[in-house]
Amino acid sequence: MASRNGLNPKIRGPKGVGYGRALPAAFGFGNGIFPDGSNDYMTIPSLVGKALPDQFTVEIWTKYPDPVNDLAAIIEIETNNNFILIVRSQQPLGLTANFANTSNYSVSLPSDTRKTSIAYGIDLLNNKAYSYFPGSNIFSSSYDFSSSRGIPLNNFKFFQAEAFVTQQSNAGIDEFRLYNGLITNDQFVLNYNNGIGNNPFETENLLVWYKFEKFETLDFSSLQDGSDMRLGIRDLSGHNNHAQPFNMDTDPLSETYVLRPF
Numbered sequence: 001m002a003s004r005n006g007l008n009p010k011i012r013g014p015k016g017v018g019y020g021r022a023l024p025a026a027f028g029f030g031n032g033i034f035p036d037g038s039n040d041y042m043t044i045p046s047l048v049g050k051a052l053p054d055q056f057t058v059e060i061w062t063k064y065p066d067p068v069n070d071l072a073a074i075i076e077i078e079t080n081n082n083f084i085l086i087v088r089s090q091q092p093l094g095l096t097a098n099f100a101n102t103s104n105y106s107v108s109l110p111s112d113t114r115k116t117s118i119a120y121g122i123d124l125l126n127n128k129a130y131s132y133f134p135g136s137n138i139f140s141s142s143y144d145f146s147s148s149r150g151i152p153l154n155n156f157k158f159f160q161a162e163a164f165v166t167q168q169s170n171a172g173i174d175e176f177r178l179y180n181g182l183i184t185n186d187q188f189v190l191n192y193n194n195g196i197g198n199n200p201f202e203t204e205n206l207l208v209w210y211k212f213e214k215f216e217t218l219d220f221s222s223l224q225d226g227s228d229m230r231l232g233i234r235d236l237s238g239h240n241n242h243a244q245p246f247n248m249d250t251d252p253l254s255e256t257y258v259l260r261p262f
Contacts, residue, residue: 027199029174032061032262033158033212033233037069037170039247040258041160042233044208045220046241049152052077052124056207057179058085059119059132059188061197062095063172063262071096072169073161079151084122085129086161089171099129100143103164108133115262117175117192121182124149132188134195158243174262178208178237206237212259215250218242 035041058075068089075087086098088105095118096105108118108131121130121138124145131139155162158176159169177200187201200206210233220242221228231250233243249256 027193027197029061029197029262030211031213031259032063032172032174033258034065034172034260035159035168035170035248035258036256037065037072037168039168040245041168041247042158042243042245044156044241044243046222046239047153047156047208051079051150051152052084052122053180053207054125054149055121055123055180055182057119057121057130057177057181057183058087059117059175059177059179059183059191060087061115061117061174061262063115063174064089065170065172067091069167069170071165072159072167072171073157073165074159074169074171074173076155076157076161076163076165077153078155078157078162079148079153081154081162082147082151083161083163084124084145084148085120086164087118087120088161088165089169095133097129097131098164099141100127100145100148101163102143106131106139106141108139116195117188117197119183119188123182130182132183132185134192138185138188172262174212176208176210176212177206178241180205180207203237207239208241209236210234210243211236212262214252214259215245220244 070091071088077084082101088096090096095108098105119132127145129141190201191198215231218232220230235241248258
């Protein structure tokens, strides 16, 4: 038994969600992911069949080509044919968000139309949606999320949606993060960092974090026992919520490789 008299101090083992997770280097955008806008899309298989927390936040950086596929989905989160959130590209060079299976949407026009950050907070418990974008305070709106609270997800997709959307997105994204809980405006400002970006203000409440630096052969099995190895984007949150690409050019030597400098 370790002595507590100070001569033989007890060595505490590392604990917590972050144990065994590689810490990121100093922030740099590096690569982002740029779909072809035709049939490319990506999913998070491990989240399908599970309910999201009653409060969560989605945060991304986006960069638009010219022209951008107007009103095409960048992200869709759907439960039982009732979507919680669809983030879409919107001309002129902005973003829209649909909440709670509604066809109306809020329009967010970032100050930097070529590379900018946006975040959406969803409060299923109190039927609120929050939009965060540079240079503004949080914008809140009320929606009925009762049909989605505690309901397993049908889809968590990037660049493709099942509702209101006929085109697939060709907008590039980087630094995708899904938080367990609502972030504050100050935390969003820290991450935005005057438009040059930053690592997450904290990592313990991250459920998903993609930097889109490279494709790797990853274990998609729930037990992480090596029984379901696929090519994907690594989840840096430590929860192994890796992303799976579909129809994407994943060859780094190809001219149409989907990962390139952001």
